[in-house]
Amino acid sequence: MTYWKVRPYVLTAGRTRTRQPLLVHTLVSVPHYDAVFASALLPEARTLYEHARRAARSVAELSAVCGMSLGVTRVVVDDLAATDRLLIHTDHHNVDFRLLERLRDGLRKLA
Amino acid sequence: MASASLPDAPLLTSAKIVIAGGFGVGKTTCVASISEIPPINTEAWMTAASETVDRMDPGIDKKTTTVAMDFGRLTIGPDLVLYLFGTPGQPRFWPMWDDLCRGAVGALVLADTRNLAAAFPAVNYFEQDSDLPFVVCVNLFDGVLHHPLEEAREALALPAGVPLTACDARDPSSVARALLTVVEHTMSRTVRPTAGALAGR
Numbered sequence: 001m002t003y004w005k006v007r008p009y010v011l012t013a014g015r016t017r018t019r020q021p022l023l024v025h026t027l028v029s030v031p032h033y034d035a036v037f038a039s040a041l042l043p044e045a046r047t048l049y050e051h052a053r054r055a056a057r058s059v060a061e062l063s064a065v066c067g068m069s070l071g072v073t074r075v076v077v078d079d080l081a082a083t084d085r086l087l088i089h090t091d092h093h094n095v096d097f098r099l100l101e102r103l104r105d106g107l108r109k110l111a
Numbered sequence: 112m113a114s115a116s117l118p119d120a121p122l123l124t125s126a127k128i129v130i131a132g133g134f135g136v137g138k139t140t141c142v143a144s145i146s147e148i149p150p151i152n153t154e155a156w157m158t159a160a161s162e163t164v165d166r167m168d169p170g171i172d173k174k175t176t177t178v179a180m181d182f183g184r185l186t187i188g189p190d191l192v193l194y195l196f197g198t199p200g201q202p203r204f205w206p207m208w209d210d211l212c213r214g215a216v217g218a219l220v221l222a223d224t225r226n227l228a229a230a231f232p233a234v235n236y237f238e239q240d241s242d243l244p245f246v247v248c249v250n251l252f253d254g255v256l257h258h259p260l261e262e263a264r265e266a267l268a269l270p271a272g273v274p275l276t277a278c279d280a281r282d283p284s285s286v287a288r289a290l291l292t293v294v295e296h297t298m299s300r301t302v303r304p305t306a307g308a309l310a311g312r
Contacts, residue, residue, distance in 0.1 A: 106187030
């Protein structure tokens with residue numbers, strides 16, 4: 001667990017909203033890891049960047065592994081995504097039929 | 112440096128099903144039994160201070176309570192991941208429900224027939240305050256259905272359109288069948304794309 005060296009609103013500069021909607025299950029990954037870029041990040045953002053590098057992670061997973069609240073995680077993810085260093089996998093805000101079919105077929109194999 | 116617009120990995124899709132229900136009904140067990148990762152949560156040991164807030168009924172052997180997010184992950188295919196999110200059980204965490212439910216496929220409301228009243232707030236939420244399709248599922252504690260499902264439907268005053276099923280939250284395949292009911296229920300309420308719509312993609 002990360003312990004706060006600064007208050008969360010310092011890290012987010014008081015922001016609570018993001019440019020794009022980031023749901024708890026929205027997947028995030030690092031398309032091309034850049035060590036120089038990573039070393040210049042604030043510790044909290046760097047931790048998040050390193051975790052997303054290994055595999056695509058959901059916003060909720062990143063929040064949990066980085067020990068940051070969901071709100072702060074969303075702002076940090078949003079900032080990194082704005083620099084193209086972090087890829088946000090497009091979300092299905094309206095669940096479509098094809099996705100449901102794939103879920104159904106996958107769950108049938110487990111049932 | 113390679114262009115960031117050409118990621119090495121293909122785009123992944125994630126979906127989410129919300130597991131709701133009263134306090135101590137087996138949400139965490141349900142997520143844990145089917146998740147491929149240990150459920151990620153911020154569960155804390157209950158302290159004497161919270162015992163007055165989170166009433167511990169005699170007969171319910173539960174020492175911890177979910178205080179924040181509680182979720183698991185299930186890989187459905189190479190490019191599709193299903194996340195299961197357990198809702199925080201206590202009413203004081205209700206503002207989180209809207210956030211957790213946004214973009215979800217559907218919800219599974221767990222109920223315990225020995226304490227059906229604990230499911231009322233969750234059923235009420237999905238009936239009144241949310242458009243999310245939901246299925247009510249009686250958790251078979253000790254693998255036994257203590258009351259006929261129709262009696263549970265009557266006691267919960269469930270509309271005919273809401274599916275009611277049963278599962279053993281400790282059994283992965285039983286949980287998979289309950290989740291399948293949620294997906295199928297959502298499918299029945301989703302417009303099947305026409306050939307023209309597909310061609311437009």
